[in-house]
Amino acid sequence: MLDATQELTTFDLFNPTEEHRMLREMVRDFVRSEVEPQAEEYNREEKFNTALHRRCGELGLHGCTVSEDDGGSGMDPLASVIIHEELSWSDPGFALAYLAHSILFVNNFYFNSNDEQRARILPQVLSGEWLGGMGMTEPGAGTDVLAMTTSAVRDGDIYRLNGRKIWITNGGYDSETLGDVFLIYAKVGEKISSFVVEKGMPGFALGQKFADKLGMRSSMTFELVLENCEVPVANRLGEEGDSKIHMMRNLEIERVTLAAMSLGMAMRCLEVMVDYANQREAFGVPIRQHGQIQHYIANAYAQYKAARIYVYDTARRMRLTETNQRVDADGVKLVAAAMGKSVADAAIQVLGGNGYIAEYVVERMWRDAKLIEIGGGTLEAHEKNITKDLSRDASWITRGA
Ligand SMILES: Cc1cc2nc3c(=O)[nH]c(=O)nc-3n(C[C@H](O)[C@H](O)[C@H](O)COP(=O)(O)OP(=O)(O)OC[C@H]3O[C@@H](n4cnc5c(N)ncnc54)[C@H](O)[C@@H]3O)c2cc1C
Numbered sequence: 001m002l003d004a005t006q007e008l009t010t011f012d013l014f015n016p017t018e019e020h021r022m023l024r025e026m027v028r029d030f031v032r033s034e035v036e037p038q039a040e041e042y043n044r045e046e047k048f049n050t051a052l053h054r055r056c057g058e059l060g061l062h063g064c065t066v067s068e069d070d071g072g073s074g075m076d077p078l079a080s081v082i083i084h085e086e087l088s089w090s091d092p093g094f095a096l097a098y099l100a101h102s103i104l105f106v107n108n109f110y111f112n113s114n115d116e117q118r119a120r121i122l123p124q125v126l127s128g129e130w131l132g133g134m135g136m137t138e139p140g141a142g143t144d145v146l147a148m149t150t151s152a153v154r155d156g157d158i159y160r161l162n163g164r165k166i167w168i169t170n171g172g173y174d175s176e177t178l179g180d181v182f183l184i185y186a187k188v189g190e191k192i193s194s195f196v197v198e199k200g201m202p203g204f205a206l207g208q209k210f211a212d213k214l215g216m217r218s219s220m221t222f223e224l225v226l227e228n229c230e231v232p233v234a235n236r237l238g239e240e241g242d243s244k245i246h247m248m249r250n251l252e253i254e255r256v257t258l259a260a261m262s263l264g265m266a267m268r269c270l271e272v273m274v275d276y277a278n279q280r281e282a283f284g285v286p287i288r289q290h291g292q293i294q295h296y297i298a299n300a301y302a303q304y305k306a307a308r309i310y311v312y313d314t315a316r317r318m319r320l321t322e323t324n325q326r327v328d329a330d331g332v333k334l335v336a337a338a339m340g341k342s343v344a345d346a347a348i349q350v351l352g353g354n355g356y357i358a359e360y361v362v363e364r365m366w367r368d369a370k371l372i373e374i375g376g377g378t379l380e381a382h383e384k385n386i387t388k389d390l391s392r393d394a395s396w397i398t399r400g401a
Contacts, residue, residue: 013309013312013313013316014082014308014312015082016078016316019075019079020078020079020082023075023079023082023083024082024086026059027059027061027082027083027086027087028086030055030059031086031087031089031090032090034052034055035052035087035090035091035094036090036091038052038091039090039091039093039094039218039364040358040361040364042091042093042094042217042218043091043093043217043218043364044217044358046211046212046213046217046218047174047218047220048097048170048173048174048218048219048220049094049218050131050173052094053097053098053101053128053131054127054128054129055128056098056102056128057126057127057128057129058127058128060072060073061073061083061098061102062101062102062106062125062126062127062128063102063106063122063126064079064080064083064102065077065079065080065102065103065106065107065110065253065320066106066107066110066122066126070110070118070122071122071123071126072110072122072126076315076318076320077253077256077257077315077316077318077320078312078315078316078318080102080103080107080253080256080257080260080315081256081257081260081263081311081312081315082260083098084098084099084257084258084260084261084264085260085261085263085264085267086264087261087264088260088261088262088263088264088265088268088368089264089265089267089268090264090268091218092215092216092261092264092265092365092368092369092371093215093216093217093218093219093368094218094219095261095264096169096216096219096261096371096375097169097170097218097219097220099169099254099257099258099261100132100133100134100169100170100219101125101128101131101132101133101170103250103253103254103257104132104133104134104169104183104250104254105125105132105133105134105170105181105182105183106122106125106126106132107250107253107320108134108183108194108246108250109121109122109125109132109183109196109237110122111246111249111250111320111321112194112237112238112243112246113196113237116234117196117234117235117237121181121196124180124181125181129180130179130180130181131170131173131179131180131181132170132179132180132181132182132183133168133169133170133171133179133181133182133183134168134182134183134184134250135150135165135168135182135183135184135185135197135224136148136165136185136247137165137166137167137168138150138163138164138165138166139164139166142167143377143378143380143381145247146192146244148163148185148186148187148192149163149187150162150163150164150165150184150185150186150187150226151163151186151187151188152186152187152188152193152195152231153188154188154233154240157232157233158230158231158232158233159186159188159195159230159231159232159233159236160203160228160229160230160231161184161186161195161197161203161226161228161229161231162226162227162228162229163186163226164207164223164224164225164226165184165223165224165226166207166210166223166224167210167221167223167375168182168221168222168223168224169219169220169221170219170220171206171207171220171221171222171223171224172206172209172220172222173220174220175206175209176206177206178199178204178205178206179199179222180198180199181196181197181198181199182196182197182198182224183195183196183197183237184196184197184224184226185243185247186226188240188241189241191240191241191242191244192241192243192244192247193236193237193238193240193241193242193243194236194237194238194243194246194247195231195235195236195237196231196235196237197226197229197231197235198235201229201230201231202228202229202230203226203227203228203229203230204224204225204226204229205224205225205227206222206223206224206225207222207223207224207225208222208223209221209222209223210222210223214367214370214371215364215366215367215368215369215370215371216368216371245323248323248326249320249321249322249323251329251376251377252318252323252325252326252329253318253320253329254376255329255330255332255333255376255377255382256311256314256315256318256325256329256332256333258333258336258337258372258375258376259307259311259332259333259335259336259337259372260311260315260336261340261372262307262336262337262339262340262341262369262372263304263307263308263311263336263340265340265343265344265365265368265369266300266303266304266307266339266340266343266344267304268361268362268365269300269343269344269346269347269362269365270297270300270301270304270343270347272347272351272360272361272362273296273297273300273346273347273350273351273362274288274297276350276351276354276360277293277297277350280352287350293350296346296347296349296350297346297350299346300342300343300346300347303339303342303343304339304343306335306339307332307335307336307339310328310331310332310335310336311332311336314328314329314331314332326385326389327385327386327389327390327396328396330377330381330382330385330386330389331382331386333372333376333377333382334379334382334383334386336372337369337372337373337379338373338379340365340369340372341366341369341370341372341373343369344362344365344366344369345366347362347365347366348362348363348366
């Protein structure tokens with residue numbers, strides 16, 4: 001018979017294997033020693049840290065979900081959640097750039113490419129020599145993504161792409177320098193295909209920079225312009241017109257890792273507010289003794305813990321080659337995004353005036369936390385998707401492991 005007591009005491013949802021535990025330890029050391037010292041400056045000055053991006057390559061973080069045979073670390077969605085959570089404890093902006101590279105480009109490319117494409121592209125993106133991103137959103141197609149109008153027309157050995165993609169994370173290193181490689185969605189006729197578009201391809205250019213963002217300021221956001229852009233047929237991913245499923249599948253891991261970013265931000269905010277409430281005195285006692293401060297801390301902790309368990313449980317069930325977690329990929333982002341914003345808000349309140357200045361970090365977390373309610377799908381889109389999925393299959397409500 002199963003020894004239930006032992007199962008319960010030894011199972012760690014957040015680090016289920018020794019490999020996950022070691023990964024967390026390694027990333028946490030990296031974050032404390034190399035990410036944290038640069039975070040305030042790069043966010044204040046709104047610049048991307050290319051050297052840090054390359055360090056992620058050296059540490060094997062860019063290929064988390066790529067098999068070891070193909071040069072990656074051969075890990076799973078839960079490992080990816082660990083990395084995003086730990087990076088976001090310090091620099092959610094850099095974590096967003098990491099997500100755009102490793103999830104929106106690398107993971108999506110890897111699961112939809114052929115051997116020749118993998119051999120040609122993977123080494124540069126896994127090492128961090130190249131900066132990658134993904135172009136889905138357009139001026140007239142955000143939430144309504146299937147309304148995209150970027151077109152691809154076959155012309156012998158090439159496709160000619162025409163259109164504009166906006167809000168593209170990692171679109172450029174800076175206003176002068178285009179990123180290196182992008183997974184671009186475009187319609188061939190009525191159907192969506194995806195293409196690997198590389199810097200230097202004729203007709204491919206950097207458009208406007210979305211500067212002065214509310215948060216996520218150490219990630220660069222650009223418009224990409226495709227004007228008769230010549231993309232070799234060899235750079236099409238999968239069969240022509242087959243990429244709607246690629247897009248939907250990658251949105252699942254994107255949403256779960258964005259939710260993990262909210263966890264990292266909340267973790268930091270909780271640490272700061274608990275420490276502050278112990279140190280700061282008002283009316284002759286540490287402020288943690290005041291009931292209203294306890295309300296902020298206790299609710300922040302409980303909301304964070306509930307969201308964390310949901311995110312990790314969903315990540316552990318995900319299979320990257322399937323679309324098997326759509327309802328919960330939307331669900332975790334819906335819950336974690338609101339939690340992250342609310343915990344950061346509580347942290348500012350607990351710190352009073354000090355919560356409002358950069359030195360205590362929580363104001364940056366508060367600004368960064370808002371993005372999770374928009375990027376990778378808005379809260380409203382998640383609500384619609386969840387309701388639609390549950391109305392089709394209510395067994396999600398009672399489903400076990
Ligand atoms: C910092 C940042 C980085 C980004 N990075 C990338 C990237 O790397 N690649 C990429 O492709 N995109 C990226 N995006 C784009 C992001 O995915 C979109 O902003 C998002 O999907 C929302 O689209 P939209 O901005 O066009 O808003 P809209 O779709 O115009 O929505 C505006 C409002 O209307 C609501 N709404 C729309 N339709 C409905 C409906 N049917 N029912 C109810 N409400 C509705 C929305 O929820 C929202 O509240 C990024 C965005 C930001 C801000």
